[in-house]
Amino acid sequence: LNPNSGNCPMVFRISDDGSGFTEGDIEIRENGIALSGGKQSSVSAVNSGGKWFFSPSGHGGLLSYCPNVGVLYQILVTDGVGNTGSYTSTGDLPPIADGDLTVTMSNNPFDPTVEPLTLRITLKKSATVTAKIYDMGGDLVRTLNPMVGGNLFWDGKTEGGTTIVANGVYLAYIVAEGGGGSISTVVKIAVVKK
Numbered sequence: 029l030n031p032n033s034g035n036c037p038m039v040f041r042i043s044d045d046g047s048g049f050t051e052g053d054i055e056i057r058e059n060g061i062a063l064s065g066g067k068q069s070s071v072s073a074v075n076s077g078g079k080w081f082f083s084p085s086g087h088g089g090l091l092s093y094c095p096n097v098g099v100l101y102q103i104l105v106t107d108g109v110g111n112t113g114s115y116t117s118t119g120d121l122p123p124i125a126d127g128d129l130t131v132t133m134s135n136n137p138f139d140p141t142v143e144p145l146t147l148r149i150t151l152k153k154s155a156t157v158t159a160k161i162y163d164m165g166g167d168l169v170r171t172l173n174p175m176v177g178g179n180l181f182w183d184g185k186t187e188g189g190t191t192i193v194a195n196g197v198y199l200a201y202i203v204a205e206g207g208g209g210s211i212s213t214v215v216k217i218a219v220v221k222k
Contacts, residue, residue: 037074037081037092040103040115044087048108051082054091055106058099059154099154100206123209128152131202137218140184140192145217147172147180147200155206161217162199169193172200184219195219 042054056063058078066078074081077096083089095101095117102116134146149157159172159180170187172180182200184192196219203212 036094040091042088042091042105049105053106055104057102058096123207124153124155124204124211125209129204129211131215137220139221141221144181144183149178153206155204157204159200159202164197193219195221
């Protein structure tokens with residue numbers, strides 16, 4: 029994958045070594061989340077964020093893509109034998125700083141036998157978010173999966189995913205990294221099984 033331009037739309041030349049790929053083998057991710065929709069019927073319709081069009085040509089083709097403002101994006105192409113090529117924006121975004129990350133919880137204290145805890149993450153700038161749950165002794169309990177639609181979920185289970193933790197207070201250490209900067213916050217979580 030080689031970008032030809034930095035303007036909207038950006039044009040990427042995708043070359044095929046003969047293993048074959050189709051438009052359906054192209055995946056575009058923004059801030060780690062696969063773009064759903066956005067495919068246009070012509071290159072002229074690629075005129076705003078999240079829109080793309082692929083024009084096959086010979087052994088490959090041209091991908092025209094316009095990212096949403098302020099996102100880190102990744103383009104993945106998997107050929108017919110399972111090889112994946114990718115292009116990831118390095119991001120010329122301003123560094124994330126204090127005040128750019130807010131965390132709220134939907135159900136704290138929570139009973140993991142009833143429903144998972146939802147950590148709602150609000151970002152003012154594009155960033156990659158990771159979260160780890162620790163017990164009060166500082167031992168790692170669980171690393172949470174990547175965000176889904178701005179939310180992180182904890183089912184109250186340990187790292188192996190089979191054991192529900194005991195009642196008590198746990199700490200969620202949340203880190204946001206973007207634009208060469210990093211910020212973190214810690215929130216207390218109360219587990220109360222009834």
